[in-house]
Amino acid sequence: xxxxxxxxxxxxxxxxxxxxxxxxxxxxxxxxxxxxxxxxxxxxxxxxxxxxxxxxxxxxxxxxxxxxxxxxxxxxxxxxxxxxxxxxxxxxxxxxxxxxxxxxxxxxxxxxxxxxxxxxxxxxxxxxxxxxxxxxxxxxxxxxxxxxxxxxxxxxxxxxxxxxxxxxxxxxxxxxxxxxxxxxxxxxxxxxxxxxxxxxxxxxxxxxxxxxxxxxxxxxxxxxxxxxxxxxxxxxxxxxxxxxxxxxxxxxxxxxxxxxxxxxxxxxxxxxxxxxxxxxxxxxxxxxxxxxxxxxxxxxxxxxxxxxxxxxxxxxxxxxxxxxxxxxxxxxxxxxxxxxxxxxxxxxxxxxxxxxxxxxxxxxxxxxxxxxxxxxxxxxxxxxxx
Amino acid sequence: xxxxxxxxxxxxxxxxxxxxxxxxxxxxxxxxxxxxxxxxxxxxxxxxxxxxxxxxxxxxxxxxxxxxxxxxxxxxxxxxxxxxxxxxxxxxxxxxxxxxxxxxxxxxxxxxxxxxxxxxxxxxxxx
Ligand code: FES
Numbered sequence: 001x002x003x004x005x006x007x008x009x010x011x012x013x014x015x016x017x018x019x020x021x022x023x024x025x026x027x028x029x030x031x032x033x034x035x036x037x038x039x040x041x042x043x044x045x046x047x048x049x050x051x052x053x054x055x056x057x058x059x060x061x062x063x064x065x066x067x068x069x070x071x072x073x074x075x076x077x078x079x080x081x082x083x084x085x086x087x088x089x090x091x092x093x094x095x096x097x098x099x100x101x102x103x104x105x106x107x108x109x110x111x112x113x114x115x116x117x118x119x120x121x122x123x124x125x126x127x128x129x130x131x132x133x134x135x136x137x138x139x140x141x142x143x144x145x146x147x148x149x150x151x152x153x154x155x156x157x158x159x160x161x162x163x164x165x166x167x168x169x170x171x172x173x174x175x176x177x178x179x180x181x182x183x184x185x186x187x188x189x190x191x192x193x194x195x196x197x198x199x200x201x202x203x204x205x206x207x208x209x210x211x212x213x214x215x216x217x218x219x220x221x222x223x224x225x226x227x228x229x230x231x232x233x234x235x236x237x238x239x240x241x242x243x244x245x246x247x248x249x250x251x252x253x254x255x256x257x258x259x260x261x262x263x264x265x266x267x268x269x270x271x272x273x274x275x276x277x278x279x280x281x282x283x284x285x286x287x288x289x290x291x292x293x294x295x296x297x298x299x300x301x302x303x304x305x306x307x308x309x310x311x312x313x314x315x316x317x318x319x320x321x322x323x324x325x326x327x328x329x330x331x332x333x334x335x336x337x338x339x340x341x342x343x344x345x346x347x348x349x350x351x352x353x354x355x356x357x358x359x360x361x362x363x364x365x366x367x368x369x370x371x372x373x374x375x376x377x378x379x380x381x382x383x384x385x386x
Numbered sequence: 387x388x389x390x391x392x393x394x395x396x397x398x399x400x401x402x403x404x405x406x407x408x409x410x411x412x413x414x415x416x417x418x419x420x421x422x423x424x425x426x427x428x429x430x431x432x433x434x435x436x437x438x439x440x441x442x443x444x445x446x447x448x449x450x451x452x453x454x455x456x457x458x459x460x461x462x463x464x465x466x467x468x469x470x471x472x473x474x475x476x477x478x479x480x481x482x483x484x485x486x487x488x489x490x491x492x493x494x495x496x497x498x499x500x501x502x503x504x505x506x507x508x509x510x511x512x513x
Contacts, residue, residue, distance in 0.1 A: 306423060308388075308447040309398070316399060326421035327447035328388075330487065334422070345422045382404040382451065384415065384426040384443035 005318040007364035007371075011206070011296060012155055012183065012355030013322060017249070018208040024252040025210065028245035035241050037233060046244050053251030060254050061200065062191040063217050069234045070247050073214035074182040075105040077201035078149075080216055080227050080238070081178045082109040085147045085199065086119060087225035089176070093144035094119045097137065097175075100340035101126055101159070102151050106180055107336075110149070120144075128342050129288040130159030138169045147176045153184030156324055156337040156353060157287030158297030160188050167196030176222065182206050182214075186257035187266070187295050198222050204246065208357055209253025213246030262358035267295040269356055269365055274298055276369050280376060282386075286338060286351055296356040301347050304386025305379045311352055313375045319368045325349040346385070391482030394452040401451060403458035405441045412509070414501030418494050423450055427458070427498040431506050435466045442498070446491060449484050453492035456480050457499055466503045472496065 008016070028049065034042030036050050051065070058065045071077045086096065098110055100123050113119040122140045124132050132150055141148070148170050153160045163179060170177040178199035181190055185202040192200060199222065203214030218224055218237070230239030270293075277283055282303035287293055302310065307325030314321055324335025326349050334348035343351075354368070380386040390398070412429040423446030430439040440458035444451050456477055461469040477492040478484045484492060 304445060306446050306450075309451060312388075312448045313399065316395070325447075327423065327450075327491075332421040332487075349422055382401065382443055383445045384424050385445045 005367070007319045007367040008360070009354040009356065009364070009368060010320045010322050011357035011360065012353060014205045014211065015208045015357040016359060017210060018253060018256055018359065020256055021209055021249045021252045025245045025249040028248050033244070036244065037231065037241070049248050050242060050244060053247045056251040056254055057202070057215055060186065060190075060258050061202070061217060062193050064220065066235075067217050067220055069216050069218060069237050070242055071214045071216055071238055072212055072243070073205070074103070074180065074201055074203040076227075077203070077214050077216040078103070078105040078180055079109045080224065081199040081201060082106065082147065082149060083113065083227060084224035085176055085178065085222075086113050086117070088223035089146040093146045095122070095142055095144035095146065096120070097122045097124060097140050097145060097148045099124045099126060099132055099150055101130055101154055101156075101337045102149065103155055103180055103182070106149050106151065124150075126159075126340055129292075130154055130157050130337070130341050131288075132161055132166070134162070134165045134169050137166060138173070141169070141173045141175055145173070145175050147178060149178040149180070152179045152181040152190070153188060153294045154287070154337060155183045156335060157299045157341070158183075158294035159287050160184060160292050160294060163195040163197065171196040183294055183297075186254060187263060192217055192219065199224075204250035204253055207253045207257045208359055210246050210249040213243050213250045215250070257358060263295050266356050266358060266360070269360060270295055270298055273354060273365060273369065274300075277372065280373055286341070286343070298354040299351055300354070301351040302376055303350060304383040305350055305376060307349055307352050309379055310375065313379060314371065317371045317375065319371050321352050321354050323352045325351070388448070388485050388488065390448055390452070390484075393480075393482045394449065394484065397452035397455040397481070398448045401455035403441050403455050404443065406443060407439055407441050412502040412506035414498045414503070414505055416494060416497045416501055418446065418490070421446075423447070423491070423494065425450065425454055425494050425498040427454070427495070427502045429461075429502045429506065431466060437461045437464055437466065437469055442495070446494070447488065449488035450491040450494060452481055453477050453484075453495045454498075457492075457495040461499065466506065469499060470503060472499070
């Protein structure tokens, strides 16, 4: 398949790097490759670059510079937030609260803590649009509760939780609030002060930055036990020589992404795609619309067509999408997110996700919109359910 | 998508036996308890129990669609007794290969086939 015909709609998984970001990273491979922990000139230069990056990221979420710790990405930040807070607060209690629509890198550390470490968990239900009810959250908090972890913008259906309301509950109840903001970062406002967030996960490769780098915001005074013990980097919270070129790229990507016009552009594209695809008979949108949905997320149900087959057929035509269908999962189970939203297996298995980045082009959109109805027609023709 | 052989992809993209037979003498439908997929096999069987024509409709993954098509191709011209002897292994081999996670998809097609043949036998034993 030649590049020209490719239309990439899986930016919710990862994105292509912005050339300006790549350019900003270049000097840190062969020239300014110092270790920020070294006292010499090269080390100092790396340290300066890192501090500047930290400042950029801190500002973008209204945090203090010292509250940002760099990590290897979203999974590490989520693990650090959950296991780190669980360990540091075990004297206080061993109960955690999360939702049924989290990313696996939140669900699995919690499962691990519950299975072998004596913690307990309450899973909050979500409504048919994927929203958590803050009142339900309040009811679930007990004297034993130490941490609440709720995803900010959902990776499958784009639901953006009302963090401000959630934060009011957790702050009032004196419980730590963590949010996985990998999908929402730079795509919807994040203000850790206003939203009363204590721990926040973000990463770089979802915003046209390099892979392998992310950060965790840890509110000043929050106790966290490190996962990595070693040379004491990152204020002893995350030892290991920092990925300096990655960090520089991450900051540049943040700077580039953090412009209202990008969000506007994606939102328009998203709404156009939703409008066009809903013209196809027997299709339905999964998740909310408008401001409460991530500007780059579309998740659509097409009756009678299994997701892996649809996604696979589209791929053959150069259109890259993703699906949470049972056939495409290793466990042969439908998406836990769609299921938690109350969808029956047929709907969950017949849905695909189309995700954009700020670099998605009109041409890609046109290509996809041209191909999709044809592919659907072919697959529906051979479906016993249509 | 999962890694599939050329043959599997070809069958999936352009199945030769997709569709249904209006004047069918036998139909078999099965659902997959594994992942919720549905397969329907239509057969046209003559007096000598030879399968003249086989068609399918499948709601399922790439492997499921490709296997259905392959199974229909394999049974055309065979007697029902011969058709019943086709194994999952044989289907997988004919497709070049299938990832282990997808083996159950070809089994599903065979189950639909068996059901269709049984459906035919029942109809004819009561007549
Ligand atoms: S039919 Fe579901 S995995 Fe093949």
